[in-house]
Amino acid sequence: MIPSIDPVDLAQRLIACPSITPATGAVFDVLEEALVAIGFSVHRFVAGEAPDGPVENLFAVRGSGGPHLAYAGHLDVVPPGEGWTGDPFTPEIRGDLLYGRGAVDMKGSIAAFVAAAARHADHPGTLSLIITGDEEGYAVYGTVELIRWMTANGHHPDLCIVGEPTSVSRLGDMIKIGRRGSVNMWVEVAGTQGHVAYPHLADNPIPPLVRILSRIEAIELDQGTEWFQPSNIEITDIEVGNPATNVIPAKATARLSIRFNALHTGEALAERIRAICEEESPRATLTARISGEAFLTEPGALSDLVSGAIRDVTGLTPELSTTGGTSDARFLARLCPVVEFGLLNATMHKLDEAAAVQDIVALTDIFGLVIRRALGPT
The missing domain is CATH 3.30.70.360 (Alpha-Beta Plaits)
Incomplete structure (x- = not known):
């Protein structure tokens, strides 16, 4: 029997693992434990040397055949800096917000997707997670190495969601369909x-x-x-x-x-x-x-899929955008159509980074709809 996963609890456990880029170790242990419990096969490897490494990477897969939906993200975080109200690696819920480095960018999103995957375990096709510890750094030994490993081992996603924090004022008001x-x-x-x-x-x-x-x-x-x-x-x-x-x-x-x-x-x-x-x-x-390099996923099936799930959960129709900096979607776009969607980005990389608890819960619901509609009903 597949256990349920509380996305807020998992986000807290991930935040509690200091994982300043390039990340290795305990934070991957926490994620692997959660994924194995809900039926994923997990492959981990470390790539590269200093100064840009070593970097730990994780590929998790469940199911077989098509269609293949992938979720991509990173467990590394930027240094917290001085002046936090509390310890940046001691997650704390104050009011309706979860505080901690990585709450927004992007451990809260990863936790939401894993929790959604736990709810929809009997899907047809293939579900995978592409997780690196190198997105916030030079990205030399992270997603690039994961793609190389995936290609060598016959893993070819048809669709990919990158869980970067793309929302601006409300959860679901923007998704990214490309980047400069x-x-x-x-x-x-x-x-x-x-x-x-x-x-x-x-x-x-x-x-x-x-x-x-x-x-x-x-x-x-x-x-x-x-x-x-x-x-x-x-x-x-x-x-x-x-x-x-x-x-x-x-x-x-x-x-x-x-x-x-x-x-x-x-x-x-x-x-x-x-x-x-x-x-x-x-x-x-x-x-x-x-x-x-710049990339664009033309509006179509994938953006419609994600937009529909957002609309059904939040009532919002998201803006399709290419604004902002780069992300690992620039590498993943070589494999398949890719869009980015996640939590509000107002506090990412800032002191007292925080995500609304209800947004993490709602994001879990959205990802659940995406999984069900992309792969078929449970």
Whole structure:
């Protein structure tokens, strides 16, 4: 007999496990115990080394054949910071809110999905959970490694829900059907150090860096699309590190961050910026790190499925959106259609992060409807 699971209790037990990214260990033990009890087969593995690892990953599966509905999430959390009202890893219900790091992002959501899976254990098809400990970090050894393992072992979801906190003012008012891509770039202009009174014996790297940044600042990448806001380039750091007033420095550097829509790719943007650097200075170099490409799941069967479940539980019709930062959905979109839906995001990454107890309960009801309608009645 499949036991029932209280989603709020499970959320508290997950929060009580400190799991600052990259996460391993006890928090996965708690989740595995809950999943095994309701009939899932659980595979866990650790990938990577410092500084971006080691990272623990978990894949749980129940049932066989199609259709295959997957839920994806992460058990790692950002550092809590100083100034909490209580201990960030001692979950506490005060009033109608559950406080603790990860309550919103996203242990409360994971607990809700597991509780929903416990209610709907006799489904046809396949139900799975794709859970990493690396979403809040560089995401090098997390979902990417899980996808590699899934592919090698014949696990191919047809639909995927990522439980990120997407709701804004009320549970169910927004789901994400895509995200912009992200690329960070580092520009370095080499110079020749020298005395400011003898500039002909030196090569000042600052003027060419200023010209490069001026040209970059003038770029309008696009004006947005039907589903995406305009892409934007932000200069996030400029550094010379020259403490002397009478020395021409040996180098000058800057850092850029570009959030881009589906009109671009990370590599194409890097090449565009690299060309500017080379035109302005033969001694300029560009290093780019692409965090993820833009993706879009066109409105259709999956968004209708999730929207219908939200409407039946909350009475709201959610807005379909692509706003916000990146998530692991950028990797999962390579496998199958994916949407993101979860709790209110107002306190994620903040002091005194908290989720409404009734929202966790209602989210469980919504996920239950999604499971039943995606896979068939119990």
